[in-house]
Amino acid sequence: MSTHDRQPPSRDQIVDRYGALARAASEGLQIIDCEPGSFADGCFGAAGYGDTTGLPDGAVRASLGCGDPTAVADLRPGDTVLDLGSGGGIDVLITARRVAPGGIAYGLDASADMLELARANAAEAEVANARFLHGHIEEIPLDDATIDVVISNCVINLSTDKPRVLAEAFRVLRPGGRLGVSDVIADSEDGALRAAAEERIGCTAGALTPDVYREILTHAGFIDIAITPIGRAGDRFRSAIVQAAKPAGATEPEGVTVRRMRATDADQVLAIYQAGLDTGDAGFETSAPAWQDFDDARLPEHRYVAADTTTGDILGWIAAVPVSGRCVYRGVVEHSVYVHPEIRNRGVGIALLRSFIASTEAAGIWTVQSSIFPENTASLRLHQRAGFRVVGTRERLGLHHDRWRDVILIERRTATNPLF
Known part of the structure; x- marks a missing residue:
C-alpha cells in the first residue's frame, strides 16, 4: 500500500x-x-x-x-x-x-x-x-x-x-x-x-x-x-x-444547555421560528424560510440553540445576519432570538443572548442590533436586561396583517472595543 x-x-x-x-x-x-x-x-x-x-x-x-x-x-x-x-x-x-x-x-x-x-x-x-x-x-x-x-x-x-x-x-x-x-x-x-x-x-x-x-x-x-x-x-x-x-456569559438555567446550532436542529429551529411568527408580534414575516435559505443567510459562527438536557428538545435559538456587505459595517450585525411560546420564565432567552454576546464580542463585532414591535414588551424587557438600549421608534415602517406597524430599534455596543 x-x-x-x-x-x-x-x-x-x-x-x-x-x-x-x-x-x-x-x-x-x-x-x-x-x-x-x-x-x-x-x-x-x-x-x-x-x-x-x-x-x-x-x-x-x-x-x-x-x-x-x-x-x-x-x-x-x-x-x-x-x-x-x-x-x-x-x-x-x-x-x-x-x-x-x-x-x-x-x-x-x-x-x-x-x-x-x-x-x-x-x-x-x-x-x-x-x-x-x-x-x-x-x-x-x-x-x-x-x-x-x-x-x-x-x-x-x-x-x-x-x-x-x-x-x-x-x-x-x-x-x-x-x-x-x-x-x-x-x-x-x-x-x-x-x-x-x-x-x-x-x-x-x-x-x-x-x-x-x-x-x-x-x-x-x-x-x-x-x-x-x-x-x-x-x-x-x-x-x-x-x-x-468557554464563554463566561454562557450561564444556563437548570435543565437547559446552550450549544452551537447544528444542521440536525433544522426542523425544530424552523418550527420554533414559525410558532413565534404565528403569535403576530415576532416579526414581519408570516412563514419561516426553508432551511437552506435560513442557513445561507445567517452567520455560521454565531448560531446557538437552547436544548432541554433531559429530552434534547430545542427550546429556543439565536442567530444573526450582517447588516451590510460594505467593509465599514463589518462589525455590525442584526440578530433574532426566538423562544418557543410555551416556554415561559425558564431563563432560556437571556441564556441565549449571553452566549451570543460572548461569541460576537470575541469575534470583534462591536454593534448588535434588532427591531422589535412595541407590542412585544417581553422581548424589549429581555434585551434591556442584556444591555441593549432603545435607539428610537420607526413609525409605520411596514404593512403586516393589513395594518401598519411601528418598530423599536435597539442596539448593544460592545464593552470590549476601546473606542467606545
Missing part, C-alpha cells in the same frame, strides 16, 4: 496499542510510542516536565505526552479537572495535588490496562482526589457543565473525530471553564506529505494544522484561542500548547 493510501489507525487499534504499552510499563520497562529520533526537540515523554519529583516511577515511565498541559492550564485549588486520554496518570497526579484541597482530578482513558496502571500509580503516590474513568474522549461519560478545566497530553491528534472531541470538551466545561492541552500539530495541509511524515514518525493520526485546529475550536464555541508551538516534532510536525475558554 502506498503512503497516499495509508489509513489512520482505528480507535480499537489505538486502544490495543496503548494497552500493550501499559502492560510493558507495569513490567518495569521504559516505553516509547514514537520513533525516538523524530522527537529529539519536541519535549516528548518525561522530558516535557520540569520536575517529576515525588511521582511514581511507573507514571514517569508511562509518560507518552508532548508537553506539560498542567503548567499552562491555570489550575486552582478546588477546581474539578478532566484529563482526556490520561494514560498512566502522570498529569492526573500532578493536577490532583495542585487542585487540593477541595478539587478533583478525573482521568479518562479507553484502555483498561492504562486505567489499571494509573490507579496503581495513584495508590503508590497516596493521591486520594484522583478518579479514573473508562471511556472514549469522543463520548465523555460526564454531565454537562461539571468541569472547570479540561487538559490532555498528545491524545487529541489520535482521534479520528476531533470535532466531536472538542465539542464534548466544551459540553462538560462550566461557563468560564478553560481548555489547556498539549498536542501534535502539522505544518502543512498537504495530505500526501503529512501521511508520509506520520508513517515515518509512527504516533500521529491526522494531526491538525493550527488554522484547522482554531476553526474547530471556534465552531465548538470556544473563545480566547491560543496555539503556541513549543518544539519540533519530526518532519512536518510540531508539539504545541493549545489554550481556549
